[in-house]
Amino acid sequence: MQRLQAIPKADEPPHATKSSVPLVVDLDGTLIHSNLLVESVIALVKRSFLSILLLPLWLMSGKAAFKAQVTKRVALDLSALPFNRPLVEHLKREKARGRRLVLATGAHESLAHEIAHQLGLFEEVFASDGKRNLTSHDKLAALRDRFGADGFDYAGNAAADFPIWRAARFATVVNASPRTVNWAFAHAHVDEVFPRRKPTLADYVRALRLHQWLKNLLLFTPLIAALRFTDTEALVALVTGFFAFSLCASSVYLLNDIVDIEDDRRHPEKRRRPFASGRLPIAHGFVLIPALLAGSAALSSFLPWKFGAVLAVYYAVTLAYTFFLKRLEAVDVVTLALLYTTRIFAGGAAASIPLSQWLLTFSIFIFLSLAFAKRCAELMLMQEHGKKASLGRGYLLADLQMLNSMGVGAGYVAALVLALYLSTPQVLISYARPGLLWVFVPLLIFWVTRIWLKTCRGEMRSDPLVFAARDRVSLAFAVLGGGVIWLAM
Template sequence: MPAAEMTMPQTEPQTDMTPLVLDVDGTLLRTDMLHENFWAAMGHDSRAALATLARDWQAPNRLKADLHRIAAPNVALLPLRPEVVALADAARRAGRPVYLASGSDQGLVEAVARRLDLPGDHFGSDDSRNLTGATKAQVLVERFGDGGFDYAGNSEADLPAWGAARRVIAIAPGSGLRRRLDALEKPVQIIGARPGFGALWRELRPHQWVKNLLLFLPLLVAHEFGAATVAATLLAVAAFCAGASAIYILNDLLDLEADRLHPEKRARPIASGALSIRDAMVASGVLVLLALALAWAAGPPVAGLTLLYMALSLTYSLWLKKRRWLDLASLATMFLMRVLTGAAAAQIAVPGLVLGFVFAVFFTLACVKRMTALARAVNGGHLPGRGYTRADLRGLERVAAAGIAASAALFLAYAFSGHSAALYDSQVVLAVAVLPLAAWLTRVVRLSEQGRENYDPVRFVTHDRTGLLIAALGAGLVLLAV
């Protein structure tokens, strides 16, 4: 009798419902919310932010909560890491729950979750706990069980959570961290690569260093080109390049939200997340020390002026740039300080007429910077982080016209002064150079009124062929006058 046939019951493959837990800072976001919160607080109330840091630096959970009370970063603008967002989207499509777990303040973590429409409870720091390292791992194990979740992180602080996870997802780990992950003997998924030096180099804005050629103006005015004089001025130029880059970084840290709302500045390394805030802060500190060391080598007066320049630049970033009209005088003064520092390095006295001319020219160019921004403004004519609206455009045009007139008058006064008589064979030819000067300034102002300039005046000036030809004509007339 044939054996009865037995049919095995058909079972459908089980769906993987293991929760996916995402670290936020440096993982889901290309930035760190504690650092973002600190600089948002600095931009809002620098005194309160620094007092909070001094009081709470040994209690990270309190520090995060107190900074959040002063000011919160705009979570909607924080740069996301697309690969991790795609990972979360894929998990949700598969029916898996996705949770956020971060050492950042609980309120900020929940704001990020709302931005991505992630339902459920999420995990952050509060007044009673700092959710990092072993504390984070313990909370996740209590909620999901040992090995009951997949975890995505980006640093050694995530090792305890990875150790308790079923599966490891690591964002751009270095070689040392990669070895420690391999030692966990768990499935490891690597996302992204470590950033190179390019983002930091762009943040230094080396194209802006052309401004520091103004330190050579005292040598040109006095016709002094001795080796010792040029060497001292070169040291001062190097100091200003380092100091200016340090302040550019601090300015970008204070301007994060405004830059992210800007059509072009949103691509800057810090605003886009290409350069971490911590790396930017370290670089700024190193550059300040380098600037002071180079300036001291050029002489104590140069060191003093360099320090004063950086202090004024920082004051501008914290306060002056938000004050309508006062910011224009501040920008012009910082250019004037370059000339004064070059004079101190070369030990040359610069005539007052030349100093007045420099101030008038750069006051005009400061107007141009604001006029360009207003002409190209997209959000109702308001400049985020600045004190101007489109209603100020006409006033800026009038002030710029006055600046052109003052520049021309001061140039002519110097051309026929006793100082120029001792240095130039033809004061008349020197005076004629005022025509291309006035033409160039007028051209720059008119283009800014039409919104045809770049947001970065230095980049525009150095790439404007017509403007460069006009400037070359002026320089040629000055040389003919010698």
Template sequence: MDETTVALCIDLDQTLVRTDLLLESGLKALKDRPVAAVAALFGLVRGRAHLKQRLAELAELRVDLLPYHPAVLALAQTAKAAGRPVVLATASNRKYAEQIALHLGIFDAVHASDAATNLSARVKAERLLGLYGEGGFDYIGDSRKDLAVWRHARRAIVVNPQPGVRSALARNHLPHELLSRRGSPLSPLIRALRPHQWLKNTMVFVPLLAAHLFLDLHAILGAVAAFLAFSLMASAGYVINDLLDLEADRQHARKRQRPLACGDLPIGWGLALAAVLVAVAAAVGAWLPPLFLVVLGAYFAATLAYSLHLKRRMTLDVLTLAGLYTLRVIGGAAAIGIPLSFWLLAFSMFLLLSLAYLKRYAELESLRRDGGDWASGRGYGIKDLELVRGLGIPAGYSAVMVLALYINSPEVRALYRDPQIIWLVCPLLLYWIARTWSIAHRGLMHDDPLVFAIADRGSQATLLLCVLALWFAL
């Protein structure tokens, strides 16, 4: 057989692209048009083809940002250069398949699903067999559904095979070529959890320390359980945020390497991971007082609202971020069964609002250095830099004012023998706030100021001096 007459047929999902377009379109529709997206799911009773068609009508995908598989692209380009027909044969909706074909410019034909036909497994095999004949095409795929096609192909080429695919090929006596193998999922899973961000959840210990219960074993165990529950729920929120922010992340210089955005972690795995994390976090929270579970639920609801909508709304996004930080403090108090001090709540809200603005400022400063104009998926542009700084610094100084008023309050005398020593904390905090904003102004701030503060030696020294002042005031 003349090699130039043998078509190279390529699957799309998890083959040409390292993602699943049905799930991507569903998530994009859920983010942009949530009510219509939920209604579209009921169309599944009319078949997967109808569901794919409906989601394609609701969601526009940036095909130029998709994580294409370089080895598959190279093979397709080589076949094209050799004069072979290069064909995109996919169960994804025709709208996306044709957009991808137009973007890449290497396909001679496109076969895809439409409103009536789901071009998968046996249906795809029959289509290709009718067009190219038995053994008249090579086929690149990844899943068990592709077995029906490989049985009629001249050559089976496997890309990042799903579990059991290669053994199924062997059982069916189908020789194959392994183009690439997916690495261990452990590293992408851990990266998706963002365990370094768990440092922020140490804020649940603040009420424990403020109430001087650091020698109470029962309170310590409650705070540790709260830390674990918030860490798991926070990771669930990060995964959900990454799932809903795929397109924006792929436009970001650093975030494009996140496991879900770059395809290292399949979207289906991300959905399952988020569900498991929420369930385990709720199970841990159920061992604590009921009020803690309410706070944890409010935290998750706020995280979901932030990921779906609020992060794109100027001011509301920052208030939500500050609220998420503050809920950790409230959760810490609920976990050990103590009322939250008015002074601690007021101090926390102002300081954390300043940090939330600092986070936005750092993102905008990074965007300015990269030559950008508007933050993708956010409600801010470069022109808002001065506004964000003008709102963030006074919020931090307001927290110091709350602390100064607290030192002169009747409540402080019940907890401290020499409360006047606490005055030393005020200039330390004023220095730290000015220093962190100066670092951000110079473009050296981490995307998350809390993570920066925990790792920064200057911040660590300031915290140590504050703790010593409070200790000597006891």
């Protein structure tokens, strides 16, 4: 917080003591690092995707009616909102000094009263109802009717607060842009400024989940399986496809984090994600999503049309997963296995390499095993924090033993598929020393067993594929496997 002396003006307000004048506080963007209307719409669309068709009809009746229609259909969990902590501490000190605090917001009155009750700081609440949208001039009129001219101080953050700041005795500028701060100093009596918390590069990197791009190395699997290591044209196509797929995947991660923002705030680790914690505004996500998709489409235009078709299928399935499928037990892990396998399809399409049925069968089972591991890891984390179920998923702690069994079984079936493949004539023809490839079978069994031991011990804290890309033992196995393939050729 910065205390700044306002520039005196000819109509400087009378020098009343602070405690004798109520401090009126805005909610969205000021008291919290979010917007309740945006979050309510997201929660509504997540619950019923087709409700998106009703939004324009409600908006035609006015913004106040729109807020009322949306709010009555969702029940936001307001217990974990990203509050502006420096401001909240300031308000607590002001209240301790005997100052009257008032919450005045454009949010619907049901949400405003619940937040006021939760904080226990505000003696009075002004908010939108189904008829009046309490923002800007309408909010100013309500405050003047209640407190009179110059009878209040006001804390806000945006251009909609300009007329209220101009009319208030003193203005408190919170989390505002430089342009808004400059306007406030030029046209209002600024008492205090709470600087905006700017998103950092690390926030954007984490939101884009660049570490998850490691999973997209699966696009190179068809090239390795076909032993076309020196095919420069295929390598260039796969590198292009890697970045096209990664940009598309990051757009999905952004959308997923926005849609899951409420569940993430209740999660012991996901609550630190940029959107859930309020470090990154949701509006930034809505700008980045189409930008990333545009970049992905541009790169895809240099590749065969089949790659674009696979990428479109991947995006469609991930949308279904984000809004619906992830909440269905069993369906979600099968979907995850298919999404992993889609990367192999994309690699084959980008480099025009035919895919073996053996490769696809192996992929389905090994990725199904990893999907089960991911769910088991989440359940174990919930168990550590006293939860009885996974958040936003269809699993209970009672399912943990069954999920473990199915996951281990799927991993061992993948090893069996590999063993059967190594006995086919195709392998005998393709390799000079095919017998060496049998080293992969015990290595895979060992690796699957180790992954599940890590999971059952609670040491699997990330996506299993990302874990493998960082795990020294897994990386050593990858190098050993590469050496075996080279010797067998």
